[in-house]
């Protein structure tokens with residue numbers, strides 16, 4: 001009767017199975033350098049693909065609106081305890097489905113429509129949810145933006161402070177998606193206190209670095225901290241929101257029932273696994289290598305004559321100003337893609353090109369570091385990037401580099417057991 005439940009995907013839906021297999025091959029045979037991406041472990045994948053996807057668990061551990069939640073409670077409590085251990089926060093909500101929903105939860109917990117928020121400009125490295133006009137944050141709130149100083153291309157804290165005093169925002173948001181330098185959370189937290197604003201640090205990108213003290217933690221300095229769990233933290237695609245004890249109830253009520261219904265229990269289980277992994281000693285080794293690899297790649301690109309926004313990097317990513325080489329982000333992204341090097345075009349501060357063209361590319365090292373690559377490979381890859389971008393129309397060159405990339409990738413296998421399953425499946 002229930003035989004249909006046991007059939008493997010390739011028998012049930014060969015089109016989706018094929019796309020998944022092709023994606024596995026694509027990941028294994030190319031260089032993933034999108035700064036917000038990473039490769040999760042088989043353990044995280046297993047938890048994500050678990051039977052917890054079946055479960056409704058509205059509410060919180062011990063206070064659910066559904067029966068049968070005893071094991072859902074186990075994984076949610078594990079995720080909470082481990083997140084608190086990693087970040088040293090008073091309170092954490094592990095239910096947000098994504099980074100954007102974690103931010104939405106914090107806004108709903110603290111703000112009313114029409115309130116003023118002060119956030120970092122998207123074109124200077126901020127995020128859509130920090131006040132972009134097309135995002136809920138830009139539609140429901142009065143947005144004032146800060147950015148970087150034109151000379152240093154690092155956050156202009158003095159201008160930020162002046163804007164805070166001038167506009168008296170209800171919330172100051174810091175954290176970024178394309179900012180290669182350390183962020184002074186202490187200073188921003190203090191500015192927020194001075195003007196009576198709530199403060200939110202969105203550490204979506206740098207959470208893995210914060211987890212092991214490679215970037216100063218915002219926890220003691222701000223009211224709320226949000227993050228994704230799938231970038232440097234290397235867990236499932238999802239979010240978390242943390243806060244001081246005094247805001248715990250408001251935050252929980254805002255996440256559920258405020259912006260979400262039932263939590264994704266299978267994803268919460270995978271978050272618990274991710275947090276377990278982040279508490280192991282080798283996670284610190286991994287994150288230090290991410291930073292070393294970014295520094296080495298930045299050095300290599302500079303040696304090849306590239307201009308990096310702010311002159312370099314302190315973290316896992318860099319922004320390369322390709323306009324200085326006479327090309328655009330759009331062209332550079334496409335050319336690198338042909339050579340199996342995946343990056344994304346990105347505006348640079350004070351960009352003269354529109355976002356869909358952009359003058360920069362954003363490059364990160366978290367995924368390649370997960371594969372085991374170190375400084376030696378960063379030097380080689382820096383050379384390839386320079387070659388491709390020196391001739392963005394030269395398809396023969398792109399093809400040659402793609403072959404070299406594939407050879408390198410073979411030395412750093414990824415999801416090998418999944419690929420061998422695939423090859424077996426194909427020959428059936």
Ligand SMILES: *Cc1c(COP(=O)(O)O)cnc(C)c1O
Nearest residue numbers: 098099100127176177202204228
């Ligand atoms: C990636 C990112 C987010 C959003 O995460 P999603 O899971 O894609 O919603 C939020 N804030 C910052 C700073 C980010 O970099």
